[in-house]
Amino acid sequence: NAGVTQTPKFRILKIGQSMTLQCTQDMNHNYMYWYRQDPGMGLKLIYYSVGAGITDKGEVPNGYNVSRSTTEDFPLRLELAAPSQTSVYFCASSHGKTQTGNSNQPQHFGDGTRLSIL
Amino acid sequence: RKEVEQDPGPFNVPEGATVAFNCTYSNSASQSFFWYRQDCRKEPKLLMSVYSSGNEDGRFTAQLNRASQYISLLIRDSKLSDSATYLCVVNDGYKLSFGAGTTVTVRA
Numbered sequence A: 001n002a003g004v005t006q007t008p009k010f011r012i013l014k015i016g017q018s019m020t021l022q023c024t025q026d027m028n029h030n031y032m033y034w035y036r037q038d039p040g041m042g043l044k045l046i047y048y049s050v051g052a053g054i055t056d057k058g059e060v061p062n063g064y065n066v067s068r069s070t071t072e073d074f075p076l077r078l079e080l081a082a083p084s085q086t087s088v089y090f091c092a093s094s095h096g097k098t099q100t101g102n103s104n105q106p107q108h109f110g111d112g113t114r115l116s117i118l
Numbered sequence B: 001r002k003e004v005e006q007d008p009g010p011f012n013v014p015e016g017a018t019v020a021f022n023c024t025y026s027n028s029a030s031q032s033f034f035w036y037r038q039d040c041r042k043e044p045k046l047l048m049s050v051y052s053s054g055n056e057d058g059r060f061t062a063q064l065n066r067a068s069q070y071i072s073l074l075i076r077d078s079k080l081s082d083s084a085t086y087l088c089v090v091n092d093g094y095k096l097s098f099g100a101g102t103t104v105t106v107r108a
Helices: none
Strands: A004-007 A010-013 A020-025 A031-037 A042-051 A054-057 A064-066 A076-077 A087-094 A113-117 B004-006 B011-016 B017-023 B033-039 B043-050 B053-059 B058-063 B068-077 B085-092 B096-098 B102-107
Touching: A004 A087, A010 B102, A020 A087, A042 A064, A042 B096, B004 B085, B011 B017, B011 B033, B017 B085, B017 B102, B033 B068, B043 B053, B043 B058, B068 B085
Parallel strands: A010 A113, B011 B102
Antiparallel strands: A004 A020, A020 A076, A031 A042, A031 A087, A042 A054, A064 A076, A087 A113, B004 B017, B017 B068, B033 B043, B033 B085, B053 B058, B058 B068, B085 B096, B085 B102
């Protein structure tokens, strides 16, 4: 099992450029998440998905878009890169609620994408 | 008010010492709790889940106090390899809320 795989690991963009951060998981998790982490700060949720075809906004969704066409993949799109989007981006996945409704499922993280907007 | 608050530290302790720290959470309906460990510029990794009755995993002990809405982590017999940032994480049913982390530095 590769777990959660993110690409690229590093990227430098110019202001106004667009790019897609890729995330794929091979654990058959139905929940997937995108976070950003600024220096010295906690993780902030950008978007999440509870299953293929379903996405929802998190705490800081502005400037980003996502799609979930398959269980495995959850790409994050930046349409017009801005300096404020310079950050480390983490993708994560987890099992959703169990049949008994137990949501005590930890998340597994990818290695992160370090993105700089100049 | 932040959903999850932690003392940022840093806690500087000698090898072999015991170190403990807490975090508080604001949502009384939160369902599950975790401690994650994050090394510098790396991804967070699950350290342990936190159960209502308290639980141990080797040198690590986690406690949950629902009435006061706080979670604690205690590290006994600290090792150099315990140096990291410890993230308090609260699950409100479908998403996790992360604290900003408590930094622990263990010195020889």
